[in-house]
Amino acid sequence: MDFRFxxxxxxxxxxxxxxxxxxxxxxxxxxxxxxAGEYEKSGCLMYAWHKNDELLYHFRVDGYWIAYIxxxxxxxxxxxxxxxxxxxxxxxxxxxxxxxxxxxxEPRMLVTYGESAHEVATxxxxxxxxxxxxxxxxxxxxxxxxxxxxx
Numbered sequence: 001m002d003f004r005f006x007x008x009x010x011x012x013x014x015x016x017x018x019x020x021x022x023x024x025x026x027x028x029x030x031x032x033x034x035x036a037g038e039y040e041k042s043g044c045l046m047y048a049w050h051k052n053d054e055l056l057y058h059f060r061v062d063g064y065w066i067a068y069i070x071x072x073x074x075x076x077x078x079x080x081x082x083x084x085x086x087x088x089x090x091x092x093x094x095x096x097x098x099x100x101x102x103x104x105x106e107p108r109m110l111v112t113y114g115e116s117a118h119e120v121a122t123x124x125x126x127x128x129x130x131x132x133x134x135x136x137x138x139x140x141x142x143x144x145x146x147x148x149x150x151x
Contacts (some may be wrong), residue, residue: 001062002109003091004132005150010068010091010113017042021068021091026057033057034142049083053076056080064088067105069098076101088140094120094149108140113150121149 001014012019020027025034029042036050046059053078055120057068066082069092081104090107092098102110102120112120113132117128129151139146 001064001135001137002132003148003150005113010065010111010150012061015043017044019044019059019061021057021070023070024055025070026068027146028059047083049075050078051079054080056083058084058087062135066091067107068092069101072097073101076104081105094118096120099123102145107145108142109135109146109148111148111150117149117151121147 001012004011006107008022008023017029018113028039028044028046031039031078033039033043033046033048036048039046044059044061046057049056054073055070059066064093065090067087072095074097077089087107089109089111090105091111093114094112096119098120103148121127124145124147126147126149129149
């Protein structure tokens with residue numbers, strides 16, 4: 001599974017399917033997901049949740065649970081945390097305000113992007129910005145959250 005940043009969106013390429021994580025929706029192999037619900041396309045099952053200002057996506061790709069938070073949040077509700085459940089890879093815009101969300105979700109890997117991505121990535125020991133990243137099992141740890149900054 002590859003992650004890349006293009007036109008202000010994170011794109012996941014996996015097994016001949018493309019998942020575009022847009023600023024206010026997700027395009028699941030051509031299917032636009034912009035409302036709460038359960039969706040399936042090309043063997044990928046996706047859940048979208050929306051309540052108040054929280055818009056969240058949770059889906060499984062290549063055996064990994066991926067969560068996408070498209071907007072900056074100051075906090076995350078217990079109900080939203082229940083929706084996300086266990087997360088292997090969290091994808092979210094970077095900003096200092098998102099540090100609290102990161103600590104509550106506790107993903108094994110963070111993929112972040114945006115002008116302020118360094119604010120959340122630096123405490124995790126990451127400062128290098130890459131255009132493309134290939135997820136490897138060795139990068140996932142249950143003890144320390146790994147981090148990749150796309151830009």
